[in-house]
Amino acid sequence: LCSVRYTGVAGAAFRQxxxxxxxxxxxxxxVTMTVTYTEYQPHVGDQDALKLTVAGAVQETGQxxxxxxxxxxxxxxLTLTVWG
Numbered sequence: 001l002c003s004v005r006y007t008g009v010a011g012a013a014f015r016q017x018x019x020x021x022x023x024x025x026x027x028x029x030x031v032t033m034t035v036t037y038t039e040y041q042p043h044v045g046d047q048d049a050l051k052l053t054v055a056g057a058v059q060e061t062g063q064x065x066x067x068x069x070x071x072x073x074x075x076x077x078l079t080l081t082v083w084g
Contacts, residue, residue: 004070004071014043022059044073045050 004068015035023029035053040050050073055066 001033001040001052002051003043003045004049004051005045010029010051011043015039028065049073 001015003011005011015033017033019031020030021029021055035050050071052069052071053066054069055064057064
């Protein structure tokens with residue numbers, strides 16, 4: 001997991017995990033990684049995103065598969081109601 005600047009330049013990875021799974025053909029498996037604000041906040045600016053890269057290999061052939069997911073961070077909307 002790393003930050004990606006609004007220019008597209010990726011920062012250094014600040015979180016790495018390794019999981020070994022055997023997934024039978026035609027099936028899926030979910031791996032969850034929770035990242036807290038205090039963990040990613042020092043690595044991102046106002047216009048940045050987070051990039052998650054996942055890689056795996058087919059045991060029988062050695063073929064390597066990789067996928068990237070970018071998550072754009074947004075500041076939540078703030079609504080004020082003034083009474084009187």
